[in-house]
Amino acid sequence: MSSIAIVGAGPGMGLAIARTFGSHGFDVALIARNRDKLNDLVGRLEAEGITAAAFPADVLDHDALTQALKDAATRFGGIDVLEYSPAGSLESTTLTAPSETNPSDVQWAMDFLLYGAIAATRAVLPAMREAGAGTLLYTNGAGSVSSPGNRTPSGRRRTAGTCVHRDGRPHPHSRARQGRRGHAR
Numbered sequence: 001m002s003s004i005a006i007v008g009a010g011p012g013m014g015l016a017i018a019r020t021f022g023s024h025g026f027d028v029a030l031i032a033r034n035r036d037k038l039n040d041l042v043g044r045l046e047a048e049g050i051t052a053a054a055f056p057a058d059v060l061d062h063d064a065l066t067q068a069l070k071d072a073a074t075r076f077g078g079i080d081v082l083e084y085s086p087a088g089s090l091e092s093t094t095l096t097a098p099s100e101t102n103p104s105d106v107q108w109a110m111d112f113l114l115y116g117a118i119a120a121t122r123a124v125l126p127a128m129r130e131a132g133a134g135t136l137l138y139t140n141g142a143g144s145v146s147s148p149g150n151r152t153p154s155g156r157r158r159t160a161g162t163c164v165h166r167d168g169r170p171h172p173h174s175r176a177r178q179g180r181r182g183h184a185r
């Protein structure tokens with residue numbers, strides 16, 4: 001039996017990915033901070049005939065994250081697929097125009113999205129290499145604030161992903177609001 005570990009498992013992408021892999025015969029390890037919410041997801045998946053289990057951990061706590069992935073590997077006889085997609089809140093993100101961004105503005109995002117992903121990868125990669133097989137998936141979104149001066153020489157907006165005004169409202173040109181592919185560059 002194959003297994004997938006979903007790091008940052010919630011009711012959106014996490015559950016959808018769990019369902020997709022679970023319906024193709026994968027066992028599913030769900031990792032996030034809140035045990036009750038994870039148990040709810042486990043119950044929903046098991047009601048659909050998918051084997052799932054919860055391994056609570058915070059991606060900012062690398063030791064706990066590593067242990068959760070080790071526990072998942074022990075439970076399911078290894079991890080064949082690692083999927084990393086924790087979702088932070090807008091409040092936890094400092095949104096700045098690219099030209100106004102300080103290193104401290106992106107520190108949290110680095111810890112959350114990059115260093116956590118590296119820690120998770122290090123926890124599963126040795127066994128994958130030893131087995132000669134394994135898959136690593138990283139699912140993220142991105143955002144920036146809209147700024148009148150933030151345009152290319154041709155006048156096109158320099159943003160990638162979701163775009164919001166400084167007051168937090170989605171920008172009319174944002175990918176999420178338009179429901180179509182944005183103009184990432």
Ligand SMILES: NC(=O)c1ccc[n+]([C@@H]2O[C@H](COP(=O)([O-])OP(=O)(O)OC[C@H]3O[C@@H](n4cnc5c(N)ncnc54)[C@H](OP(=O)(O)O)[C@@H]3O)[C@@H](O)[C@H]2O)c1
Nearest residue numbers: 008010011012013014032033034058059085086087140141
């Ligand atoms: N859903 C979409 O339409 C969409 C679109 C574009 C991009 N994305 C990207 O896809 C990813 C998933 O987004 P989603 O909204 O669909 O998420 P989701 O799978 O519904 O839930 C993500 C989970 O991450 C967990 N989390 C937050 N902080 C954590 C931490 N410090 N350690 C461990 N887990 C943590 C939260 O659970 P706990 O509070 O229990 O920890 C949350 O339930 C994100 O990177 C997002 O930017 C999503």
